[in-house]
Amino acid sequence: MPRQVLEVTLTADSVAADAALAASGDATAFERLYRAHVNRVHSLVRRMLDADEADDLTQDVFVRAWEKLSTFRGESAFGTWLHRLAVNVVLARRKTLGVERGRFHAGEDSLEDVSGRRETPEVAMDFEEALSNLPDGARQVFVLHDVEGYRHEEIARMLGVVPGTSKSQLHHARMALRRYLDR
Amino acid sequence: MNDQWTDRLSEYVDGELANGERHALETHLATCAECRAIVADLRKVVARAKALEDRGPTRDLWPRVAQRIRGDRPVRHDRRRFSLTVPQLLAASIALILLSGSGAWLALKPRQSAVVTPRPDAEFAVLNVSTRRTDAAIADLQEVFDRSKSRLDTSTVRVVQQAFTTIDRAIAEARAALVADPGNAYLNLHLADTMRRKLELLRRVNAIAAAQS
Numbered sequence: 283m284p285r286q287v288l289e290v291t292l293t294a295d296s297v298a299a300d301a302a303l304a305a306s307g308d309a310t311a312f313e314r315l316y317r318a319h320v321n322r323v324h325s326l327v328r329r330m331l332d333a334d335e336a337d338d339l340t341q342d343v344f345v346r347a348w349e350k351l352s353t354f355r356g357e358s359a360f361g362t363w364l365h366r367l368a369v370n371v372v373l374a375r376r377k378t379l380g381v382e383r384g385r386f387h388a389g390e391d392s393l394e395d396v397s398g399r400r401e402t403p404e405v406a407m408d409f410e411e412a413l414s415n416l417p418d419g420a421r422q423v424f425v426l427h428d429v430e431g432y433r434h435e436e437i438a439r440m441l442g443v444v445p446g447t448s449k450s451q452l453h454h455a456r457m458a459l460r461r462y463l464d465r
Numbered sequence: 466m467n468d469q470w471t472d473r474l475s476e477y478v479d480g481e482l483a484n485g486e487r488h489a490l491e492t493h494l495a496t497c498a499e500c501r502a503i504v505a506d507l508r509k510v511v512a513r514a515k516a517l518e519d520r521g522p523t524r525d526l527w528p529r530v531a532q533r534i535r536g537d538r539p540v541r542h543d544r545r546r547f548s549l550t551v552p553q554l555l556a557a558s559i560a561l562i563l564l565s566g567s568g569a570w571l572a573l574k575p576r577q578s579a580v581v582t583p584r585p586d587a588e589f590a591v592l593n594v595s596t597r598r599t600d601a602a603i604a605d606l607q608e609v610f611d612r613s614k615s616r617l618d619t620s621t622v623r624v625v626q627q628a629f630t631t632i633d634r635a636i637a638e639a640r641a642a643l644v645a646d647p648g649n650a651y652l653n654l655h656l657a658d659t660m661r662r663k664l665e666l667l668r669r670v671n672a673i674a675a676a677q678s
Binding site for chain 1: 472474475476481503506507509510511513514515517519520521522524526527529530531533534535624627628631
């Protein structure tokens with residue numbers, strides 16, 4: 283077995299071992315899992331919600347993971363399991379905020395707001411910032427599809443819409459963001 | 466610009482158009498520079514999205530997470546069945562099963578593996594003999610590993626040592642528990658299985674170290 287493959291395998295084994303230990307109540311093992319995954323979780327949360335919510339929601343994700351660890355059976359990688367859990371926490375939060383439906387179908391004006399700012403250098407946004415200014419529906423779909431790799435059918439199930447809506451929102455998001463490619 | 470194809474360009478970029486539509490769009494692209502430019506931009510957006518780098522929080526969130534989970538141990542289905550140390554042994558057992566690709570299928574049935582089936586004493590005697598043999602084999606392979614680990618890079622050795630620490634802790638805990646309850650079927654099987662996992666890991670790592678020479 284090539285050395286690189288071995289290292290990846292052993293690292294995955296180490297994560298699986300930490301997940302099992304954490305499931306039995308080992309907080310030290312859980313802290314190792316937190317350190318290994320916090321950047322990815324925080325980035326997902328920040329991109330799908332407002333930045334000022336990201337810290338609180340990231341904490342919520344890990345607390346929820348701690349509570350649900352006994353349901354992690356190792357069928358998928360721990361990172362995949364945690365990531366899906368994070369998406370669920372974010373979507374639940376959005377429902378709590380009561381913004382999901384209303385803002386999912388609104389948004390053309392917001393898209394124009396995003397694209398309209400590009401011509402003014404003093405308010406120039408980078409790609410991530412432009413992403414955060416997308417209307418919620420387009421932003422969710424873009425992050426889930428283009429950043430996180432979910433399929434339209436999965437996204438539609440998560441968001442309670444039809445796949446066609448997911449495709450349409452994705453296209454609108456991309457059309458707005460193409461103006462920020464060089465930033 | 467907004468011709469009949471504009472709203473379908475993302476589907477084209479993602480390869481989601483049916484053959485007939487794709488051919489029709491490609492015919493259109495051959496004559497529409499604007500749509501071609503949009504397609505190129507959309508492909509760049511997709512590539513840019515995939516290249517976004519993850520950034521962590523600006524402050525350490527762990528102290529708050531630790532505070533929130535303190536005193537809130539996860540509830541396992543099998544907790545009621547065993548003494549306090551056994552869930553830890555079970556968790557370590559799962560970790561060890563996951564250390565071996567060939568044993569991964571067992572992880573899919575954790576509840577079944579937790580069910581204790583009493584065995585006749587004769588079977589424990591066989592297990593004890595087997596454990597002594599495994600002890601000797603582990604000692605031999607450990608000696609080989611100690612001699613050959615310099616052929617592996619330090620990060621690999623570190624990960625292996627961490628795995629050994631986990632395994633050794635599980636073995637020690639199982640043995641300690643067996644002193645108090647020598648006839649416990651689960652503990653006997655757990656100890657034998659844990660030792661076998663260590664044996665497998667040692668064989669695997671030693672083979673890789675040998676291949677490096």
